Amino acid sequence: MTRKTAVVICPGRGTYNATELGYLSRHFPDAGLLSRFEALRAGQESLSDLDGAASFSLSRHGRGDNASLLIYAASYGDFLSLDLDVVAVTGNSMGWYTALACAGAVTPEHGFQIANTMGRLMAEAPGGQLIHPHMGEDWRPDPARKAALLARVTEIATRQGHTLALSIDLGGFLVLAGNEAGLKAFESATPREGRFPLRLAHHAAFHTGLMAPIAAKGRELLPESLFATPRLPLIDGRGQTWWPGAQTPGQIRDYTLGHQVTEAYDFTAAIRSAARDFAPDLFVLTGPGATLGGAALQALILSNWRGLSCKADAQAQNPLLSMALPDQRILTGAPS
Missing domain, CATH: 3.40.366.10 (Malonyl-Coenzyme A Acyl Carrier Protein, domain 2)
Structure with a gap:
């Protein structure tokens, strides 16, 4: 066989x-x-x-x-x-x-x-990570939503003292990494969806500069x-x-x-x-x-x-x- x-x-x-x-x-x-x-x-x-x-x-x-x-x-x-x-x-x-x-x-x-x-x-290592979905519960692709989230990341990264970047493109999720100011800014600007945005414990700013x-x-x-x-x-x-x-x-x-x-x-x-x-x-x-x-x-x-x-x-x-x-x-x- x-x-x-x-x-x-x-x-x-x-x-x-x-x-x-x-x-x-x-x-x-x-x-x-x-x-x-x-x-x-x-x-x-x-x-x-x-x-x-x-x-x-x-x-x-x-x-x-x-x-x-x-x-x-x-x-x-x-x-x-x-x-x-x-x-x-x-x-x-x-x-x-x-x-x-x-x-x-x-x-x-x-x-x-x-x-x-x-x-x-x-x-x-310095920094931390958080994770946030860009797909809904039905897992249908939503490219506009993903693009909007990434645009928010880009804007936050332009602020003085803020570091934030895409860490992992993870299927229907974005894993973001940066310093505390960058992570907090994203959390403040993003409406909560259940557990998300979710900080990842004991994670540094992996896959970033x-x-x-x-x-x-x-x-x-x-x-x-x-x-x-x-x-x-x-x-x-x-x-x-x-x-x-x-x-x-x-x-x-x-x-x-x-x-x-x-x-x-x-x-x-x-x-x-x-x-x-x-x-x-x-x-x-x-x-x-x-x-x-x-x-x-x-x-x-x-x-x-x-x-x-x-x-x-x-x-x-x-x-x-x-x-x-x-x-x-x-x-x-x-x-x-």
């Missing part, structure tokens, strides 16, 4: 929460690799202690140096557990580091080292020798595909520790490229959480993938499997 083709999506920050406690102990398939990961965190709190905690603590589990590695390990472990024909890999934000490992552009250990280093640096010193420090600490050319097609935060053998390790490092850190991350474009260029049977979202699934489906709607035009269409066709959900995980061939 021919195995189904799949594009794998690796999630970023904010996907390891209270319901994900114990995810590594339940699902990580390689005890030896997990031990090697633990050795790379010498002097930091162990993943086993974090994952095995009696309760979730945002101040503990949500810190950049802890959250990044819990997510990286859980996501990479899920990738190892797949029994599908993976035709390409992508990710959202720090999920790019996991995608590098899944595609073979770094070893699992080197990917862990990169995620750990950048997670520690980001824990002390405020991260330039972090990118520079990353380049000091992470040499080109950690990188390789990918074995699988790898789609980045511009929607560009890195093809096996077509780029040098240095080029991948330059993007990873340059543009990927300091410029907006276009997750929507990454999903659009994955859909149009690889036409997979399905998309698979690795764990630990399933919250990125909605944004991925919204990105497919925005790409008009297989005629999807709204939430009802996406739910009816169900082109995405989330490995964090037991009833969907089993459909990927992974152990439950």
Whole structure:
């Protein structure tokens, strides 16, 4: 029987929460690799202690140096557990580091080292993030609304002492980043819609120019020798595909520790490229959480993938499997 083709999506920050406690102990398939990961965190709190905690603590589990590695390990472990024909890999934000490992552009250990280093640096980075929708509850595209929100961001950024920019184009959401004055100005100018605009705890001004010193420090600490050319097609935060053998390790490092850190991350474009260029049977979202699934489906709607035009269409066709959900995980061939 021919195995189904799949594009794998690796999630970023904010996907390891209270319901994900114990995810590594339940699902990580390689005890030896997990031990090697633990050795790379010498002097930091162990993943086993974090994952095995009696309760979730945002101040503990949500810190950049802890959250990044819990997510990286859980996501990479899920990738190892797949029994599908993976035709390409992508990710959202720090999920790019996991995608590098899944595609073979770094070893699992080197990917862990990169995620750990950048997670520690980001824990002390300036600024913050908030998220706000530009689609309605039916997930129908509303380009005028998106344009108006982005125009508001542009106007606020012209004010003295205000820094604000698009951080992540996330399906039906805009993730914005900036300094406190910029974030507060957007909150004041934007009518509340339920929880939104929503501040993201323990997040810095990722994917903006405020991260330039972090990118520079990353380049000091992470040499080109950690990188390789990918074995699988790898789609980045511009929607560009890195093809096996077509780029040098240095080029991948330059993007990873340059543009990927300091410029907006276009997750929507990454999903659009994955859909149009690889036409997979399905998309698979690795764990630990399933919250990125909605944004991925919204990105497919925005790409008009297989005629999807709204939430009802996406739910009816169900082109995405989330490995964090037991009833969907089993459909990927992974152990439950």
